[in-house]
Amino acid sequence: MSMRMRHTMSAAGIALGALLAIPVAFAADDPLPAWNEGASKQAIIDFVTAVTTEGGPDFVAVDDRIATFDNDGTLWSEQPMYVQLAFALDEIRAMAPDHPEWKDTEPFKSVLAGDLAGVAATGKDGLEQIIAVTHAGMTTDRFEDTVSAWIATARNARTDRLNTEMIFAPMVEVIDYLKANDFDVYIVSGGGVEFMRPWTEKTYGIAPGNVVGSSIGLKYEVTDAGPVLMREADVDFIDDGPGKPVGIQKFVGKRPIAAFGNSDGDYQMLQWTTTGPGRRLGMIVHHDDAAREFAYDRESHFGKLDKAMDAAPKEGWHLISMKDDWKRIFPGD
Amino acid sequence: MSMRMRHTMSAAGIALGALLAIPVAFAADDPLPAWNEGASKQAIIDFVTAVTTEGGPDFVAVDDRIATFDNDGTLWSEQPMYVQLAFALDEIRAMAPDHPEWKDTEPFKSVLAGDLAGVAATGKDGLEQIIAVTHAGMTTDRFEDTVSAWIATARNARTDRLNTEMIFAPMVEVIDYLKANDFDVYIVSGGGVEFMRPWTEKTYGIAPGNVVGSSIGLKYEVTDAGPVLMREADVDFIDDGPGKPVGIQKFVGKRPIAAFGNSDGDYQMLQWTTTGPGRRLGMIVHHDDAAREFAYDRESHFGKLDKAMDAAPKEGWHLISMKDDWKRIFPGD
Numbered sequence: 001m002s003m004r005m006r007h008t009m010s011a012a013g014i015a016l017g018a019l020l021a022i023p024v025a026f027a028a029d030d031p032l033p034a035w036n037e038g039a040s041k042q043a044i045i046d047f048v049t050a051v052t053t054e055g056g057p058d059f060v061a062v063d064d065r066i067a068t069f070d071n072d073g074t075l076w077s078e079q080p081m082y083v084q085l086a087f088a089l090d091e092i093r094a095m096a097p098d099h100p101e102w103k104d105t106e107p108f109k110s111v112l113a114g115d116l117a118g119v120a121a122t123g124k125d126g127l128e129q130i131i132a133v134t135h136a137g138m139t140t141d142r143f144e145d146t147v148s149a150w151i152a153t154a155r156n157a158r159t160d161r162l163n164t165e166m167i168f169a170p171m172v173e174v175i176d177y178l179k180a181n182d183f184d185v186y187i188v189s190g191g192g193v194e195f196m197r198p199w200t201e202k203t204y205g206i207a208p209g210n211v212v213g214s215s216i217g218l219k220y221e222v223t224d225a226g227p228v229l230m231r232e233a234d235v236d237f238i239d240d241g242p243g244k245p246v247g248i249q250k251f252v253g254k255r256p257i258a259a260f261g262n263s264d265g266d267y268q269m270l271q272w273t274t275t276g277p278g279r280r281l282g283m284i285v286h287h288d289d290a291a292r293e294f295a296y297d298r299e300s301h302f303g304k305l306d307k308a309m310d311a312a313p314k315e316g317w318h319l320i321s322m323k324d325d326w327k328r329i330f331p332g333d
Numbered sequence: 334m335s336m337r338m339r340h341t342m343s344a345a346g347i348a349l350g351a352l353l354a355i356p357v358a359f360a361a362d363d364p365l366p367a368w369n370e371g372a373s374k375q376a377i378i379d380f381v382t383a384v385t386t387e388g389g390p391d392f393v394a395v396d397d398r399i400a401t402f403d404n405d406g407t408l409w410s411e412q413p414m415y416v417q418l419a420f421a422l423d424e425i426r427a428m429a430p431d432h433p434e435w436k437d438t439e440p441f442k443s444v445l446a447g448d449l450a451g452v453a454a455t456g457k458d459g460l461e462q463i464i465a466v467t468h469a470g471m472t473t474d475r476f477e478d479t480v481s482a483w484i485a486t487a488r489n490a491r492t493d494r495l496n497t498e499m500i501f502a503p504m505v506e507v508i509d510y511l512k513a514n515d516f517d518v519y520i521v522s523g524g525g526v527e528f529m530r531p532w533t534e535k536t537y538g539i540a541p542g543n544v545v546g547s548s549i550g551l552k553y554e555v556t557d558a559g560p561v562l563m564r565e566a567d568v569d570f571i572d573d574g575p576g577k578p579v580g581i582q583k584f585v586g587k588r589p590i591a592a593f594g595n596s597d598g599d600y601q602m603l604q605w606t607t608t609g610p611g612r613r614l615g616m617i618v619h620h621d622d623a624a625r626e627f628a629y630d631r632e633s634h635f636g637k638l639d640k641a642m643d644a645a646p647k648e649g650w651h652l653i654s655m656k657d658d659w660k661r662i663f664p665g666d
Contacts, residue, residue, distance in 0.1 A: 140582055184540075194586075197586045201396065207396065207517075215583060218583065219575075219579070222604070226608045227605050227608055229579065242553035246552070251542065253540075254542070268553055271555070
């Protein structure tokens, strides 16, 4: 529905409501239609109303309306494994014919055998080797093309849906609602910034310049075919845990007033956001819906939510129950 | 003049022009009134017209309209020394009473004696010590307050004007003109990102998230008074020379289609910008106006322009003559 149509219907609704003397609450006016009525939805609407009410005690100037969202597990599914990890494993499988030696070398041997526990057992060294062959040693343009081609076809191992179809419709509504209220919305993810940028604009409406993430080194080189940016194997920045407030300061330069996460990796981002002066909002997506998505928290390998769940009541962070708070999970539902 | 008034005058102008059959060129329609008519002004207008003409061969979608500006010497004066260096020296003078040992210790001894050559002679070590005491060992909030207080009163040593009054009015017009044509405009400076962010929005209309610059380390710490970001003495990123395309990729995530610089430190940013596919614009501010600002290029300590000036004709970069191209230099002129 266009903004114009919505506006017209809204005006008609108010007139009708006045005529019948009943409360006006048409679906067309609801900024969060995928949310069930309840404390979580109300917390979002109350917050946005408070900080945008000019002359009110909680008013925040447009320039300071910064909101940050974690990505994995907050905006899209991170089970049965992080999407970026699935990408790396797929790339290794695709490259394997040119690397016969991988059959006998870890971590590649475990990757090719589909043995995730074996990959995990190779630890930090193994992960660095996986990053080196799948994420580095190529230009930024080449990597962007590779990610774009992969994301267009790669499907979740358990649901067989495209990963970009496994985004959370209620959270995209929150992004749109905040943007409609003049918020500057950023993704702040532990995932690789260049892995996200090729598709965040189309998928969430978030431009590459508003994506903060982990990064590896880049080197400017002038080749015969012109200048390129080469991706190097060294880790440049880890945008996770205490790295998230650092990443926000580096890339945004302002302290957010609202933050959304789902795991202990978001603890410091939520803390940094909600301990600032004035009205603040911190929310945690709790994956408690095994039937429609996945159910996990304290014991999960991906998106472990333990310390942040314990801190939530004390810190005033709202737990979003996917099961109870969301009418729909995915856009296609 | 409001956009509305300008629009009304413009409509009247066209009607009058049609009536008298003369070319319509009212000042109110001129997006660059501080520029003299000539090749530089025309290059900017031609470029913007070309990339915004829908259906034209050079049309660029709004999402890809990225423009980057160097700061020192491109948007404001960098003589007789970089403004950030003046800030550091002022801070050392202010802190000196608490550090009697500085009278006998370099680089502080030379700073306090006003001996710039002596400071320069202390080299990289000296510079690092100056950064450590003036830019690190404090929270980001404290540094922001310090910069804000200093910039509100600090004056150029030669002209006695506020530094923020020594911005180049014609360049601010270019920023506004690009923004009015849906460009996303970034500052990409060798200067410290946190030194610029406190005043770029008010001074140039460029938000903190659109400022790319050099940075030192940040560390997230939880104190009794709440969480803080501590500034650490180690250099994190140098946004100069080949670092500029790297900084652009890190912070913007897209290749610019227009870039503006004034020194060899902007060489690679101009090269990265103008060697991309499609219509591109690269421009260099040439400081050739000793009467109204400063005249320097190949031999200058600050903003040396040598290699990039030689490359300009071959690369198609336009040299902007401050003397010939600009009607006014500073907003107060």
